[in-house]
Amino acid sequence: MKESKTTGEILREEREKKGLLLRQVAAMLDIDTAILSKIERGERKASKEQIIKLAEILELDEEALIVQYLSEKILYEIKDEELGSKALKAAEQKMKYNNKNNS
Amino acid sequence: MKESKTTGEILREEREKKGLLLRQVAAMLDIDTAILSKIERGERKASKEQIIKLAEILELDEEALIVQYLSEKILYEIKDEELGSKALKAAEQKMKYNNKNNS
DNA sequence: ATTATATTTGACACTTATTGCCAAGATAAA
């Protein structure tokens, strides 16, 4: 069964839908074509600034793309961790707790 | 209101409860006293190996300490992010989804 | 107050990750 799309897959799909070339989008991001290629294939991670620009260029919902990007970053941190799932839940708890008490 | 304890706070508390010196624990970890001091005060992050050794030295529940440590690491990734909470939830969703479909 | 011990701080060095450029190789379209 197909798992949820990676950020790279989303970016590539949308770029192709728009008929844009790596070269063109890379130029708008002011980076080398090779890097964008690697980002789309998940070999490298984009920076947050690049994600924001990409959302604009590809007319994707910025918030959704950032959430996608951040969640991937989080999962990367715990990808080899047996206790990853517990850690995620603990992180949510702490986040709730802290919000409750400093706002 | 007091927020939940940091890993560093837990480590310091337990070390002091046991009457151990920074110097002693640092020696067991095979690092300089200065680093352990910084870890306890949250100025530096411990490695996972160090956390495991610390759990042993301080007789803390290893799993609990690792979860604490990882969740702090996760929160660090999104500490300045407005969408952090949404990203966390999205990460949990993906984790569930992936577990369901590769196991 | 002096001394001794413990902790903190900051400068430095070393290593590892990250980020990017470039050129050569592979793929695909014409």
Add this chain to the structure above:
DNA sequence: TTTATCTTGGCAATAAGTGTCAAATATAAT
């Protein structure tokens, strides 16, 4: 087969992480 696009891997520059050491500060005991 030519041409355009994309991918790959090597290299350089920079940033981040990890540790040492010595000096400064704090704590405790005489």
